[in-house]
Amino acid sequence: MAKDFTSRNEDYSKWYNELVERADLAEHSAVRGCMVIKPYGYAIWEKIQAELDRMFKQTGHVNAYFPLFIPKSYLSKEASHVEGFAKECAVVTHYRLKNAEDGSGVIVDPEAKLEEELIVRPTSETIIWNTYKGWIQSYRDLPILINQWANVVRWEMRTRLFLRTAEFLWQEGHTAHSTKEEAIEESEKMLDVYADFVQNFMAIPVIKGVKTPNERFAGALETYCIEALMQDGKALQAGTSHFLGQNFAKAFDVKFATKEGGQEYVWATSWGVSTRLMGALIMTHSDDEGLVLPPKLAPIQVVIVPIYKGEDQLQHISIHAKKIMSDLEKKGISVKYDDRDTHKPGFKFAEYEFKGVPVRIAIGPRDIENGTVEVARRDTKEKEILQQLDLANKIEHLLENIQQNLFQKSIDFRTNNTNNVDTWEEFTLQLDKGGFVSAHWDGTPETEDKIKELTKATIRCIPLDIKPEQGKCILTGNPSTKRVLFARAY
């Protein structure tokens, strides 16, 4: 176990915080609720961004950039949107500072008060639909398929690195369509893109579903989501895609001339994932020895550590190490050769283990004699001696194997922690054990609220692939036609 490092069993929440800081992923800043994403953490986020961006473009989307600020009045234009977002937010009221007359520093210039306050965007539907109004006249201008990479601010009172911060980084897609069907198809397509990415790159299994009306995005007619399960048995919403109907088009009066010559309001979707994914990534795979990263998102996939005494031995080993490095790089594998003479191999081993580098290759004088290396994988901690011959191919397969193994392990964990229950007693018992609890619900917001009040569990989603089944609501005993997924959640 890593030195002075809290284990998951001891205190899961403390384990998480220590891990994030000690693995150099992020830290709290001097500004309440805002984090600093450190280079190693940001390098993972860049990999997430690059892959998602590729997938968005492959599905026909383009990037653009809209203002950071939203006029206060815009938030009020869509009735339910204002309820959801115009609450805890950063409000810009002035545009100038001046020197204090007593020389004590700078103060806000009372004469530089804005006529209308500006809100730092908590999400951009309003400013974007106000812009789309100028871009859309006819069906020929549709669809608009735009994504934005941006920072957003929601004034959270209790913050946790990556999981809940006042400022966070995200992407938000905002699309405009001429028909309801096309907009729904788009929301579903983007949900699939998210699920594909989270499962195949982050190695996190997700359940695709829709939110109950209570849990929908403020302004949406349908919120699709992917839900993941963390190691402490709590659920985490990993991404959402919203079918917004014509709500924002009506709020901002965005109509288009149809092929048939009529005028209709435009149909909308929006969808987003954020730096919260970093939290999911960390919590899904990591262990009491530190971070565990799926190879596809690891900034360093393979580290090579020389074991040597004296400069001569190092030089000799370096020739072999660099050959291996070059062979791996030819396969597109990112490699670091750590020949620092300021640290011992044991220190380096511990450091890369804690930072979740998937594969470590150690090479010493005995290896040179035997034409071998020692290969250690981070996920299972297994070590083996491999011949240098054909090593790059073996490492390539090993990386694939690690990626697969992490995914399978997470699937198994979820399977073992998902239970169907049919009585209230079982329900509360199971929730205390953690995991997803699949149960019948009578479909009313009142029951949902009551269950949340009694158990702190929410309906994470109504799974898309759930089979119709007659049953009785876990709380009220009223009839229900399908199970929904409950859990306590982040």
Place this chain on the structure above:
Amino acid sequence: MAKDFTSRNEDYSKWYNELVERADLAEHSAVRGCMVIKPYGYAIWEKIQAELDRMFKQTGHVNAYFPLFIPKSYLSKEASHVEGFAKECAVVTHYRLKNAEDGSGVIVDPEAKLEEELIVRPTSETIIWNTYKGWIQSYRDLPILINQWANVVRWEMRTRLFLRTAEFLWQEGHTAHSTKEEAIEESEKMLDVYADFVQNFMAIPVIKGVKTPNERFAGALETYCIEALMQDGKALQAGTSHFLGQNFAKAFDVKFATKEGGQEYVWATSWGVSTRLMGALIMTHSDDEGLVLPPKLAPIQVVIVPIYKGEDQLQHISIHAKKIMSDLEKKGISVKYDDRDTHKPGFKFAEYEFKGVPVRIAIGPRDIENGTVEVARRDTKEKEILQQLDLANKIEHLLENIQQNLFQKSIDFRTNNTNNVDTWEEFTLQLDKGGFVSAHWDGTPETEDKIKELTKATIRCIPLDIKPEQGKCILTGNPSTKRVLFARAY
């Protein structure tokens, strides 16, 4: 000339604004001073980002992310910095809205006033150095070579798309070093990176120099810059790199243990370029027919337009067009095949010309018979008939040729518009004609201010490669040892 499009001679400023909007690069938003960067404009910015990011990483830098907000008191910590930046800025004073009691919408909740106001970052030296304090203990922690891609806000009263907006996108490098020499070397290295990028990718020649003390970044000991010349004879600062000495380390008390066991303040640099580069790109190359883009930054490098009557002919042409497209793509050239049947070829020609696509290939039934295509280049408007045989190689060379030609044209323009003058009369006359004016200056801020007041021209830089030369100040007649570069500027 493009229809209803203002020419440069008619009204340069109007030409620019129309160009930016009509080429779908950007537009003004509903928020005063903030722009919307449209997909086509953003695609160019993405190419700029990708190349710069590659160059930063190649020179050993990594990316990270720091908070959007800066506590007001931080700005006061570095004396000259506060003078420069704590003036026109967006001030967050509250963190909550609430429903107005009269039901008229949302209002700022007076009870949610921040104890200390937050400033939306105009630049991040203060918040970053406050963070570095926690990261730096010993010489072993140095250097820190970090870059951030971010949005920043400076409350500008007169704004112009890309050139001067309240919110803009940029990158800011912030590095920390153990010696003065290393920090100076870093500032100079990054200036070279900027010059390399702007000249070789943007095809804009620049002059490398240092700013006079008057024009230095607030908090810097030396500001290095690259200066470019626009077609209207005005100069534009395309990038700056600052040697900050120990100013920010002292302001935030950042010391390190030296190898020898002492304690010393850390040495700093910062450097940045912004979406302002988009303005420079547009103004350097474009003409009365619209945008002209250097191939290395063009989102679409080649467009193929079929000339046809009827579906049969189109199908036949498409086979050839797609073969050409695939050959070009194999060379890494980005190609669009525009077979829309909603628009005529003439309309398409005009559209791509206006949007600055470097090469247009037209292919009609006659071409199919002859095994030819018509190739038009955007920069010179020349057209020629080429054999389809070996076309991809020819287009590849043509793109290189266009890139070179744009650069050479800009160099020639600058050469023709740079003049040495030695009398005040010549000086003012030459400034009115536009361009760089190289003249002697007595080295005092007072003279510099006076010249600015009289002519609206500023010292753009003291060129790094300027030769020592005895002379007399253009205004005061006092002795001077070298010429400096004056111009009216954006």
